[in-house]
Amino acid sequence: MSQDNASRPTFHHLVSGFKRMAPLSMFVIVFGLAFGVAALQQGLSGLETLMMSGLVFAGAAQFATLELWGDSIPLIPLVAITLAINARHLLMGAVFYPNLRDLSAPKRYASLILLSDANWAMAMTGTTPAERLGILIGGGVALWTTWMIGTGLGVIFGSAISQPERLGLDAIMGCFLLAMLVGDKRDLGVLVPWSAAALAALAAMTWLPPHAHVIVGALAGGIVGLLMPDRRGEIDS
Amino acid sequence: MTLQASGGGIMLAIVIMALTTYLTRAGGVFVMARVPIGPRVERFINAMAGSVLVAVITPMAVNGDWGARMALVATVGVVLLVRKPLPAITAGILTAALWRLVFQG
Numbered sequence: 001m002s003q004d005n006a007s008r009p010t011f012h013h014l015v016s017g018f019k020r021m022a023p024l025s026m027f028v029i030v031f032g033l034a035f036g037v038a039a040l041q042q043g044l045s046g047l048e049t050l051m052m053s054g055l056v057f058a059g060a061a062q063f064a065t066l067e068l069w070g071d072s073i074p075l076i077p078l079v080a081i082t083l084a085i086n087a088r089h090l091l092m093g094a095v096f097y098p099n100l101r102d103l104s105a106p107k108r109y110a111s112l113i114l115l116s117d118a119n120w121a122m123a124m125t126g127t128t129p130a131e132r133l134g135i136l137i138g139g140g141v142a143l144w145t146t147w148m149i150g151t152g153l154g155v156i157f158g159s160a161i162s163q164p165e166r167l168g169l170d171a172i173m174g175c176f177l178l179a180m181l182v183g184d185k186r187d188l189g190v191l192v193p194w195s196a197a198a199l200a201a202l203a204a205m206t207w208l209p210p211h212a213h214v215i216v217g218a219l220a221g222g223i224v225g226l227l228m229p230d231r232r233g234e235i236d237s
Numbered sequence: 238m239t240l241q242a243s244g245g246g247i248m249l250a251i252v253i254m255a256l257t258t259y260l261t262r263a264g265g266v267f268v269m270a271r272v273p274i275g276p277r278v279e280r281f282i283n284a285m286a287g288s289v290l291v292a293v294i295t296p297m298a299v300n301g302d303w304g305a306r307m308a309l310v311a312t313v314g315v316v317l318l319v320r321k322p323l324p325a326i327t328a329g330i331l332t333a334a335l336w337r338l339v340f341q342g
Contacts, residue, residue: 023323048247055255065254073250075238079257086261088289093265095286098274100266108270112262117293124286168333171308174297175329178312179322181290190287197288201295217292218285225284226277 007102007129009137016131017138021119025142027172028118029150031059036154042066046155053151057114057144061085064211084211091218092120096136099129114140117173121180192228197221303340308333 009017032053039049039062056062061082068078093112100108111133119139126132201217208216240246272278298306312329316322 024326044247048251051248052251052254055251056258058258061254061258069242069247069250071242072239073242073246075240075250075253078250078254082254082257083261086258088293089258089261090265090268091285091289093262094269095265095282095289097266097269097282101270108266109263112266113259115262117290121290168304168308168330168335168337171297171301171305171330171333172326174294174301174305175308175312175326176322177290177294178309178329179316179325181287181294182313182316183320183322190284193284193288194291197291198295201292202299205296205299213296214289214292217295218289221288221291222281222285225288226281228280228284 013134014138017134021139021142032150033154193221193225196224304336
């Protein structure tokens with residue numbers, strides 16, 4: 001059906017998504033390098049470190065669970081920490097779902113294999129489902145590739161950049177996500193749910209277990225957005 | 238429950254961690270495919286889209302040093318001015334680096 005084709009990414013969309021993410025993904029090499037060095041220090045082999053980066057592809061969770069990798073590996077903390085840190089993907093996937101509606105189930109679930117913060121955030125700035133899918137998948141391939149290159153460099157060469165914060169490199173992810181968030185939005189109405197999200201995240205950081213703040217903040221922002229009157233007047237429900 | 242690192246235990250643990258992570262990537266879509274998306278659900282997920290990022294960035298601003306905070310301020314300023322992400326990110330990173338150079342010598 002022709003209307004389905006409009007939401008299906010072509011090879012061109014994937015290449016275009018890869019190219020759009022490529023400049024930023026260069027910075028991911030630094031994070032991968034840091035992870036490779038840290039994992040070797042924890043006693044993992046080079047092959048195991050590369051396997052983890054390649055299969056898990058979730059830097060925050062990989063760093064957070066590093067200390068669990070010893071002579072015996074406690075599975076429940078491993079799974080619990082991984083779930084807590086990566087639970088934000090559940091919300092990102094839910095938000096992305098309308099772009100996947102017209103795909104078959106195998107393609108739909110294959111498209112999500114490389115979903116992460118950066119390519120999801122950039123994909124949401126796309127204008128059509130095909131463009132968004134192209135950024136999610138093509139951009140995901142760019143990020144995965146540089147993450148693997150970085151991990152490999154870390155495994156081979158050890159610590160080349162000892163203090164990435166001196167170069168401002170630790171600020172990259174925050175600045176990137178913020179640039180994607182603000183983008184070309186000029187509607188001040190978004191500040192209401194965003195403020196709710198920030199306050200709820202702060203409250204969760206203070207009073208709830210670690211890593212709960214993303215889910216709590218996102219849900220609070222969503223609920224406030226739901227309760228706000230629709231100013232476009234298109235919906236009368 | 239623990240796995241012994243010897244005899245393939247590490248590889249098994251890596252696979253378990255990878256599957257757990259994939260479940261979080263696919264889970265939201267799995268649920269949404271079974272929920273009727275009306276205007277209310279749509280408003281909820283649209284508001285949640287930005288809120289996820291706000292909640293991810295919040296601890297960076299709260300726990301970060303002034304270099305990190307000024308980097309975020311510079312990013313917002315430049316993206317509002319030029320509406321392009323790359324100059325904004327570059328401005329943010331440079332701000333963090335310069336701030337630390339000047340104030341933490």
